[in-house]
Amino acid sequence: MPPKKALDTDPEEKESFESFLTSLEEETNIVSEEEEEEIEEESLLDVEDNDDELIDELMSEEDELIDDSEITDLLNSSLKKRELLKTGGTEEMERDMEEFDNNLAINTGIGKLKRGVKRKITAGEVRLPEEVKRKLGEANALYIGKDYGNAIAMLQEVITDHPEAYPAWNTLGLVHEELGNTAKSLQLRMVAAHMCNDASLWKELGQKSIESDASKQAIYCFSKALTLDPSDVDVLWDRSFLYKQTGRNAEAIEGFKKILEIMPHHFKVINEMAQIYRAEGKTQEAIQMYEDAIVYHTENDTGEDEADGEEEEEFSDKLGYSEINMLSELYLVLNDYSRCLDTIKTGLRLIQHRQHETWWIDHADDDDEYFGDDDARTDFPIELRVRMGVCRVYLGPIKVANKHFEYLLQYPATTYPDLHQDIAYAYYDKRHYELALKVFQRIIDASDEVEVDLLIRTADCYREMGELDTAVMFYINVLEEQPENLDVMVSLATVYEEQGKEEQALDLLEFGKYLEARRLKEASKSQEEGRTEAGSNDASKKASIFDESRARTVKELYDIRRARRLREEQEKEVAAIALFQRLDEIDKHTGPDVVGMNRALMRDYMRAAQELWEGFYAIRAFFSSTRSKRFEGFYAIRRGKKRPNAHSRLDARYMAQRLRKRVKKESEDAANNEEMDEEDKQDEKEAEEEMKMSAATHFRTIPFTKWCYVFLRYAFMLAVSKRKEETHELLRRCFEANVFFQDLKMKTSIKLAQIGCGIITKHEFMVQDGARWLCNFYQFQNDPFRIYTAVLNGASSSYSGLISYSQLKYTSRIVRLMDALVLNSKGTGANNVPLDEIKELDDAIRAMNVDPSANEQNYMRFYEVPTNTDMQSLFRIEAKSLSRPNPIILTLFAHLMSISRNHLAATLFYMRAYAIAPRDPVNTLCLGMSFLQASTQRRCDNRHLLIVQGMLFMQEYMRIMGRCQESEYNMAVAFHLIGLTHLAVPHYERVLCLPSKAKAHIEKEKPIEDVYKWPVDDMDEDDNEDEEYDETDLKHEAAYNLHLIYVINGSPALAEILMMKYCTI
Missing domain, CATH: 1.25.40.10 (Tetratricopeptide repeat domain)
Known part of the structure; x- marks a missing residue:
């Protein structure tokens, strides 16, 4: 700057x-x-x-x-x-x-x-x-x-x-x-x-x-x-540089050009513009800028000394090694090695102020001026020297290149690994395999992790040098990492063939066999077309009344077209099988854990899965406009032509044959009969193949369940990689595929995966969409609503989503529909619902402020059930008849009411759930706590009655759960909530004495004296340190609440003991 x-x-x-x-x-x-x-x-x-x-x-x-x-x-x-x-x-x-x-x-x-x-x-x-x-x-x-x-x-x-x-x-x-x-x-x-x-x-x-x-x-x-000072170069530079950093290349180029108008051919500006031009593929424009700048500065060089003090050279307008390096790299991009070498040599002379020397003009082109003991000529960056050597490898002579490389090879390969690779690849490209192998082996010996491409090139060098066993070893190592690499397969097959292992070579060349078969089919097609023309001429000469050659030509053309289509599909099938084999090997190494998966293996898995997904998504038959129509296979689909069902077509063929036999038209010509029989045989083959594909369960020999598994696993990897939009798009398109949509297990798995990925990526819409689909599809069943309750706030860190208007509205509609179906099932006729009860229920829901903005009078809108229900539609949504309300749905809605601090409304739905499932401990606990919380609010008509009712259900909860740590803790919290701390203390103490749920069958209850024992014995302290964290243990929470009671009541010593013993890490 x-x-x-x-x-x-x-x-x-x-x-x-x-x-x-x-x-x-x-x-x-x-x-x-x-x-x-x-x-x-x-x-x-x-x-x-x-x-x-x-x-x-x-x-x-x-x-x-x-x-x-x-x-x-x-x-x-x-x-x-x-x-x-x-x-x-x-x-x-x-x-x-x-x-x-x-x-x-x-x-x-x-x-x-x-x-x-x-x-x-x-x-x-x-x-x-x-x-x-x-x-x-x-x-x-x-x-x-x-x-x-x-x-x-x-x-x-x-x-x-x-x-x-x-x-x-x-x-x-x-x-x-x-x-x-x-x-x-x-x-x-x-x-x-x-x-x-x-x-x-x-x-x-x-x-x-x-x-x-x-x-x-x-x-x-x-x-x-x-705007105030348009000619300020500092500001123009800073703004242009920021444009470049933020990806606004057009504005950056415009700003840099304004600087060049003020400071013509400034190298630092050109360096920045060249980077942008190269990224945009405008290499020639970048080269032209550098060449014009070099000419300009050469003609206007003042010859002043560089060392006029220790001033900052950050924005110096002088030709340097970095400019020569960038210009030479641009020439390498264009494979112009001659211009690249001339640029480096000319640039070095200009930087070293040797442009006026003339002895090298008539000297042999051997780069002698850059060798020797003269530091003024030989002291320049090693990158430029290696680049000169690379140019010499491509241009010759190789001895000059080796002399340049000696300056680098005196360093370890780990010091300049990229430069060593440049040397090795240059040798390999020019077929100097022995020299390339030395450098490759030098890199492999010095590196802890070796790139796969280096192993492939090393194996190629051994193969070209005749060391076939070593080459096989390297190829096998590469195939273990990249089983789909067809180039390596062909190379290994070549080596096997040279070793006499034809069977192994044949297995590897299966893909090559398909390519060869396609070439032969195309050649035979051209030959058959020539024969067809000849046959047509012969038939015309014979003046036959039947064009037999025409019938034969139609069949042959059909066979050729069908064979080409099958061959292309087989080629894709081979590639898909190789990819699935690779994914299976990765699964064996990693297991089902995606979150803790090795990132290198994850990248390999994602690349292979992405290739499979692209091939799958390219099949239009999987993404029909009507997902309700089951996938019937590829041969049942014809472009621009509706075909009958496969069974109908086959029946029609059999019927035609029976009728033809019964009529026995003896006047038919023999040739005509032969032609029709041939056509019928072909149609029969088509119909049989379509019948096989009509119940398709595989794609490219891989079952659809495995395709679905790979895509879901790929979606979780995208989610772990924080690519939530790609995850959402992948799962959405998978669900749209009718091969997955028509299978109940697969489409359910997709929605469950959508919920999991949404939780990982904190994508609230994915979680809500997946959970609501489960609730809507498996209507009024228990498990979907349990999942919905568990993940309701999984993608958010706040509870605002739980009490949002959309959540309350959605849940209230489910409750209304459920009540309507239950009442309708008890009626004597269609839609025989007691409207008074419905109106009373609707008024009760409105009183809870679930939807205060609505003012609906048509109460039948949510309760009417059609009498003529489409049973096929009901089957698709897994609807089942209801004889009673689902207590889980009622409890869910009560939870939402309780979170929104509408405890009286919550008690209404908790009571309805309790009437259906009186032995449910969670609902009983929530009901008791809801009464107690309602008693603490100002809007309370009879506070004591609510407390008595709440404690009644808490006692019922204690009877259901029995005497355990969880029940004692909840009872203590209930007493603590209403201010009866002297009754809460014994229950908190029993929580500290009782074992957790996970250790209930292992540990015994401790005496109350151990709770306040301090300091603890060394043996007990060692046991506490060795214990792992127990999620079901409530001692920490109970100790903290109990310490609050002691602090408020003036017992700081007991509070300190509890905090030191149970709440200190």
């Missing part, structure tokens, strides 16, 4: 400004305007006198050395040079200082304007009252004195009274920056920047935004700065 010169200030001006502000703190009174004018006049006179004396001294000294004419010439030349500079003589310095003082007075109110100077208000600036300027001056003084509190108070006062005073916003931002509030500082200073036209402020804010990782804001700030 370029140096930020625009933000630099003169050290003398800065020092005078700080001393001036410091002096304001020491003064108690402000100097009057008359006194200031007198002081300024005296200072100006003193400066003029000092300047006159200095000039006189200089003139007197120079008179002794030069005459007047020479002095005049020097003065004229100095004046011309001074005009080109930003700062020059004493008058210009005085003007600059005067302008600085005036700006200071205008912006901050410190000091006053010089005589004859008018206040100039630029666009976007405002005039400030004297009182505001005085306050700003005092606030600046407080800021300089690090009295940030008073400074903030004063600046906020100014902003409140005069929000248009942008210096107050800016200074307040600087104060917050000193306090470490970077974000707030940026916000305040952005407000100030919008009120004034200060390009340097926008520029500074852009840099601050970059430091805060706010790229978009930085781009905005730099754009604002460029």
Whole structure:
């Protein structure tokens, strides 16, 4: 990046400004305007006198050395040079200082304007009252004195009274920056920047935004700065670089081009543009930029020395090794090795300042100038030397390349592994197998993990060198990692053939056999077409009344077309089988655990599964527009033509044969009979094949269940990789495939996988969609609603989704429909539902504020059940008759009511569920707690009655569960909830004595004395440390609640014992 010169200030001006502000703190009174004018006049006179004396001294000294004419010439030349500079003589310095003082007075109110100077208000600036300027001056003084509190108070006062005073916003931002509030500082200073036209402020804010990782804001700030100063190279560079980082290549190129208009052929700019051009495939444009820049800088080279101090070279406009490296790499992309070598050699001469040497022009082209002991010629980056050697491998001679590579081979292969691979691949491409094998083996010996491609190339080298056994070993190792690599199969088959192992070679060449068969079929097709034409001519010559050749031609063409279609399908089948074999091997190594799967194996699995999915999704027959129609196989589908059912077609053929035999038309010609028999035979074959495919359960010899398993496993891997949108799209399309949709187990598995992937990726829609489909499909059954209850909030960290309007509305509709079906099943006629009971139930639901915005009067809308129900549709949705409401659905809706703090409504549905399942401990517990929670609310008619009812159901819950840790804990919580802590304490103590549910049959109940025993024995402490975490153990929760009771009742010692013993890690 370029140096930020625009933000630099003169050290003398800065020092005078700080001393001036410091002096304001020491003064108690402000100097009057008359006194200031007198002081300024005296200072100006003193400066003029000092300047006159200095000039006189200089003139007197120079008179002794030069005459007047020479002095005049020097003065004229100095004046011309001074005009080109930003700062020059004493008058210009005085003007600059005067302008600085005036700006200071205008912006901050410190000091006053010089005589004859008018206040100039630029666009976007405002005039400030004297009182505001005085306050700003005092606030600046407080800021300089690090009295940030008073400074903030004063600046906020100014902003409140005069929000248009942008210096107050800016200074307040600087104060917050000193306090470490970077974000707030940026916000305040952005407000100030919008009120004034200060390009340097926008520029500074852009840099601050970059430091805060706010790229978009930085781009905005730099754009604002460029509107004020379009020629600021620093800002153009920063904005263009940000455009490049954010992927906005077009804007980045435009910005870099503007820099090149100001600074023609700048190499650092060209380096950035070349990277963008290469990414976009515009290699030739990037090369042209470099070549034009080299020519420009060569012609305009000043020849100045590089070491004029230790200045920053980050944005230096000089040809360097990195530019030569990039340009040569661009030539390698185009495989132009000759231009690449010339570029490196010419560039090195320019960088080393040897472009004026001519001895190498007539010298042999052997790169001798880059060998030897002369460091000035041989000292350049090893990357460029290796690249020269690679070019020499392709261009020759090979000896020169070897001399270049010797500089690299003296280092270990692990130091420069990429460069070693470049050498090996160059040798291999030019068939220097012995040299390539040495480098490959060097890399393999030094590396802990070897790339598969390196093993393949190493095996190829051994094969070409005749070491077949070693080559087989390498090929087998590669096939274990990539069983679908057909190139390796062919290479290994070649080696097997050379070794005399024809059977093994034949197995590997099965795919090649298909390719050869296709070629032979195409050749035979052309020959048969020639024979057909010849046969047609012969038949015409014989003047036959039947065109026998035509019938034979139709059959042959049909066979050829059918064989080609089958051959293509067989080729895809072979590839699919290989992929499934590879996936099976990965499954053996990894097992069913996807989350803890090795990432390398996961990537291999995902690549293979993606290839299988692409092949599966390309089959249009699997994705019919009507999913209700079962998949009948590929041969039952014809483009643009509806065909009858396979059974009907076969029956029609048999019927035609019977009728033909009964009629016995003796007048038919024998040839005609032969033709029809041949056609019938062909149709019979088609019909039989269609019947086989009509009950298709496999695709490319792989059962659909296995396809579904692979896709679901692939979906979980995508979910683990945080690619939730791809996961959702994959599962959605799988569910749309009719081969999966028509199978109950597979489509249920897809929806269950959708729920799991949604939980992993925190995709709430996937979870809700999958869970609701299960509830809708398996209507009013237990397990789907258990799943729905478990995953209801699985994709969210808050409980807002549980009580959302959509959840309550969906659940309430299920309850209404269930009640309507139950009432309808008890009626005597169709839709014989007691409307009064329905209206009463509907009013009760409305009173719970489930859907306050609705005002429906048609109560039959949710309760009407059609009398003429399509049984096929009911079968598809797994609907079953209802004789009573499902308690799980009622409990689910009660849970939602309880979470929304509508405990009275919750008790209504808990009571309905209790009436159906009185022995359900969860529902009984929820019912008791719901009564107790309702008693704690303000809207309570009879609090004591609710408490009695709640404790009654809690006692019933205790009888159902028996005496165990869970029941004791829940009873303690119930007493604790209503404030009866003296009754809650014994139950909490029993929780600490009883074993957990997981250890109920292993451990025994401890005595109450052990609860408050402290310190514990060493043996007990060792046992506690060896214990693993038990999810069913409630001792920690009980101890914490009990300690709260002790703290409130003034027993800190007991509370401390409980916390130290049970709640300390």
